[in-house]
Amino acid sequence: MLSKKYRLKKRSAFTATYRVKKSFYLEGVAVFVGFRKENTEEPTKIGFVVSKKTHKRAVKRNRLKRLMRENYRLFLKNNETGNANLYKSLIFVGHERALKLNFNRIKEVMRLLLEKIDD
């Protein structure tokens, strides 16, 4: 779990991020990016979503969200967040394919995604 200042919390913030309509996809993990930042001092806010349609069981959905969250936390700690700092908000969305991946594979996928979102 991330501490509160890195979390995307408000419903309006989520809808605002989705309205930018810019997303990237790799191996069952999608990233929606929000507006570009003016002040780089502010922390980037992250949301994690796994829909109920992806899988019925809450345990498996929670597992995927936790894995993604944990990876992002480790990125923050090691200063490997890539281009995430350019945006105000990011939303990671887990899909059906990602349920089968293990911790290290998701780590790779997310690192590649964070490099991709520059352009």
Place this chain on the structure above:
RNA sequence: CAGAGUAAUCGGAUAAUCGCGCAGAAAUGUGAGGAAAGUCCGUGCAUUCAAGGACAGGUCGCCGGAGAAACUCCGGACGGUGUGAAUCGGUGGAUAGUGCCACAGAAAUGUAUACUGCCGAUGGAUUUAAAUCACAGGCGAUGGUGCAACGGUGAGUUAAGAGCUUCACCAGUGAUAACGAGAGUUAUCAGCUAGGUAAACCCCGAUCGAAUGCAAGAUUAAAUUGAAGGUUACAAAGGCUGUCCGCCCACUUCUAAAAAAUCGCUAGAGUUUGUGAGUAAUCACAUUCCCAGACAGAUGAUUAUCUAAAACAGAACACGGCUUACGGGUUGCUCUGCAUU
């Protein structure tokens, strides 16, 4: 020893590093389940409408007990299944009435017999009589049916036959007696015996305010105002929580944002242990403990060891049940088979 039945129980552990929710000034403390699941029953709690009547309607259905209640639990009765331990059962009424019973069949509910048949004892006709006729009449045995044919099987009786009540063995029903708290069981007697379906409508008995569900609902401050207000005589249309009586809406003034925070929110039909009552469910008393409370939503990640990268699976107001999912074990009691003593 093998195979079963049943009741319970555990629901990964330890260490290291990095992290999260809640409480707290801090130190620190604490942090998912036996099913948290399905949402199938029942409650508490909250709001709205009624607190009235009528008509509808729902639910339940062997007996006794427990329980706040329940499509709940415990003990028993009866019936089904099993060699057995056991286990399963929505188990009132078909003589209150109505409906349905395809195809087949003579006939499917009406104290049936038109048809196919059996008989012709008795009466009648022919006739001396025997015999013949199948006329009156008697009979319900026979009928390639069907889930089901009006108690069943076998004998006796008879002209032919028949529960005929004559007999044997059964099935049901009623009465009486005994036992039992009761469902019921057993015995004796009575010829009393007119299908099935009520998980078809229904009848009987018992019982139920209705609806909506914490996204219920309550509070707070600000903006131009109030999380709206006022009016209502009739008619039409529409709506409302079953329908009617009834109520809302209409007409007018006015306008915000599918916004935010706080409360509801967890001390309870509670947990642990013990004693007593009871066959048991459960209850009483004492003792002990405080044990998640989020709001894009907390328990995670990595590594190592343990036989082994454990199954089903994640609280969202709470509780009592039911149902379903589940890796690998452990324990008690019981049954059957085989072997030995």
Place this chain on the structure above:
RNA sequence: GCCUUUGUGGCGCAGGGGUAGCGCACUCCCUUGGUAAGGGAGAGGCCACGAGUUCAAAUCUCGUCAAAGGCA
């Protein structure tokens, strides 16, 4: 979290106790120089799954699973 509805040929739908049907699509034949349209014939169903009631269940009852929708 709560509430509601629906599961029947490949697709869309009927049937509400007594032999499972309709339209489109599919296969073959006819028609045409050929295709479409048209005509004729045919195949394809454990009626979502598991129990129960009944002589008999797609239909009645109970449970399970799946899909869809609604509530701020």
